[in-house]
Amino acid sequence: MASHRVVIAVTGASGVLLGRHCLxxxxxxxxxxxxxxxxxAAKKVIVHELGKGALEEFTGLATVCHPxxxxxxxxxxxxxDTAGMVIAPCSLHTAMALSAGLGGNLVERAGQVHLKERRPLVLVLRESPLAAHHLTHLAQLAGAGAVIMPASPRFYxxxxxxDNMVKDMALKxxxxxxxxxxxxxEYTPTES
Ligand SMILES: Cc1cc2nc3c(=O)[nH]c(=O)nc-3n(C[C@H](O)[C@H](O)[C@H](O)COP(=O)(O)O)c2cc1C
Incomplete structure (x- = not known):
C-alpha cells in the first residue's frame, strides 16, 4: 500500500508541463x-500548450483525480494525512485566493488545509513581473508556511x-x- 499521499494541483498558468513532470x-x-x-482554466492551458488529448496524459499518471x-x-x-501539496504551475489567481484564506474550489480548499495543518505547500508560481500587491500577498503566504517557488530555472x-529544465523545477x-x-x-561546479 502507498504510504505517502501527495496532492498535485495544476492551475491555469502557463507551464502546465511542470505539473505533468511532477506526476x-x-x-x-x-x-x-x-x-x-x-x-x-488549467484544462484550457493544457490544450493550448500541449494539444488536444494531453489532459488524458495527466489523469493517466495520477492515482486519483478529483474535479x-x-x-x-x-x-x-x-x-x-498527506506528505504535502504542490501547485504546479500556480496561477496568480489561485495564489491570491490562498493568501486571502479562500477555499472556493478544491485546489484552494486543499491548499488551506495544508497551511492550517502545517504540511508542506509548494506554489510554483508562473507570472512575471509581479505587482506590489502580489508581493505583499505572497509574503503573507510565505509567513503562513507556504513555499513560494517562482518557476525559475536552475541555469547553473x-x-x-x-524538458530537462522543467523536470528539474518539478524535482525541486x-x-x-x-x-x-x-x-x-547535484550541482557540479565547472573548473575555473
Ligand atoms: C493560455 C493561458 C495562459 C495563461 N497564463 C497565465 C500565467 O502564466 N500566469 C497566471 O497567473 N495566469 C495565467 N492565465 C490566466 C489564468 O488562467 C486565469 O487567471 C484563471 O482564472 C486562473 O484560474 P485557476 O487559478 O482557477 O486555474 C493564463 C490563461 C490562459 C488561457
Missing amino acids: EICSTLPSVETHLVVTD QERVEARIASGSF LFPTSM ALSYLALPGLPRA
Missing part, C-alpha cells in the same frame, strides 16, 4: 499515491533542453515533501 516523477516512486486536481468543484473530496479534510545545472518542488527515493539534482 511523472511521483509515478516512478514506489510508495507514492498522487491526488490530482486540474482546474477548469475542482468537489470540495467534499478526501483531500479537503485535515484528517486525510546547464539544462540541455526545455517535490523536494520539499521529503519523499523517499526522490532523485537529487
Whole structure:
C-alpha cells in the first residue's frame, strides 16, 4: 500500500508541463499515491500548450483525480494525512485566493488545509513581473508556511533542453515533501 499521499494541483498558468513532470516523477516512486486536481482554466492551458488529448496524459499518471468543484473530496479534510501539496504551475489567481484564506474550489480548499495543518505547500508560481500587491500577498503566504517557488530555472545545472529544465523545477518542488527515493539534482561546479 502507498504510504505517502501527495496532492498535485495544476492551475491555469502557463507551464502546465511542470505539473505533468511532477506526476511523472511521483509515478516512478514506489510508495507514492498522487491526488490530482486540474482546474477548469488549467484544462484550457493544457490544450493550448500541449494539444488536444494531453489532459488524458495527466489523469493517466495520477492515482486519483478529483474535479475542482468537489470540495467534499478526501483531500479537503485535515484528517486525510498527506506528505504535502504542490501547485504546479500556480496561477496568480489561485495564489491570491490562498493568501486571502479562500477555499472556493478544491485546489484552494486543499491548499488551506495544508497551511492550517502545517504540511508542506509548494506554489510554483508562473507570472512575471509581479505587482506590489502580489508581493505583499505572497509574503503573507510565505509567513503562513507556504513555499513560494517562482518557476525559475536552475541555469547553473546547464539544462540541455526545455524538458530537462522543467523536470528539474518539478524535482525541486517535490523536494520539499521529503519523499523517499526522490532523485537529487547535484550541482557540479565547472573548473575555473
Ligand atoms: C493560455 C493561458 C495562459 C495563461 N497564463 C497565465 C500565467 O502564466 N500566469 C497566471 O497567473 N495566469 C495565467 N492565465 C490566466 C489564468 O488562467 C486565469 O487567471 C484563471 O482564472 C486562473 O484560474 P485557476 O487559478 O482557477 O486555474 C493564463 C490563461 C490562459 C488561457
